[in-house]
Amino acid sequence: xxxxxxxxxxxxxxxxxxxxxxxxxxxxxxxxxxxxxxxxxxxxxxxxxxxxxxxxxxxxxxxxxxxxxxxxxxxxxxxxxxxxxxxxxxxxxxxxxxxxxxxxxxxxxxxxxxxxxxxxxxxxxx
Numbered sequence: 257x258x259x260x261x262x263x264x265x266x267x268x269x270x271x272x273x274x275x276x277x278x279x280x281x282x283x284x285x286x287x288x289x290x291x292x293x294x295x296x297x298x299x300x301x302x303x304x305x306x307x308x309x310x311x312x313x314x315x316x317x318x319x320x321x322x323x324x325x326x327x328x329x330x331x332x333x334x335x336x337x338x339x340x341x342x343x344x345x346x347x348x349x350x351x352x353x354x355x356x357x358x359x360x361x362x363x364x365x366x367x368x369x370x371x372x373x374x375x376x377x378x379x380x381x382x
Contacts, residue, residue, distance in 0.1 A: 258282045258371045260352045265376030268342055272380070276337040278352030278373060283333065289358040290328055290335040291315070293366050294348035294378075302348075305337060306363035315363035320346075344382045349375040 259281040268274055276292070291306030305326040306315040314326060325338040335352065352373040353366070362368045 258288075258354060260354060260371055260373035262350065262352045262373045262376040265350065265378045267379045267381065270342065270344060270380060270382050272342050273338070273340045274342065274378060276339065276350055276352075276376060276378075278335045278337075280333045280335070280354065285328075285333045285335075285354075286330040288354040288356055289363060289369075290326075291353045291355075291363065291369060292326065292335075292337045292350055293353055294346075294350045296348040299348075301366060303353075303364045303366045304350075306353075306358075307335065308360065308363070313360045313363060317364065339378070342378075342380045344380045347379050349377055351375045 261279045264276040289308050293303045295301045304317045304320045307326045307328050323341045328335045353369040354371040355369040358368045
């Protein structure tokens, strides 16, 4: 049973920064593709970033490209999402995801992932 626990969310000003962390219970985190998705009330779910087991393949949605950076530390069983230049439209619950069998061309497809965290709230004030 794989458990994902997000942390690092909070309230920030327009233009501010946050770093989200996702701790993975499985010691074999290196076998998984890791990613981040977000959902705001009344809006569709959006997969924003993903990183392959070797970090050789990385995905970003157009809405966050150039502002967010995903990284992973397999030895620490942790994946990160550094969020810079935050905007009010980034306000959402952010969910960590893990998948064991995801092709490089589908890194940004949420339904390909097997495990999900409980989410952490990010609020950006205008």
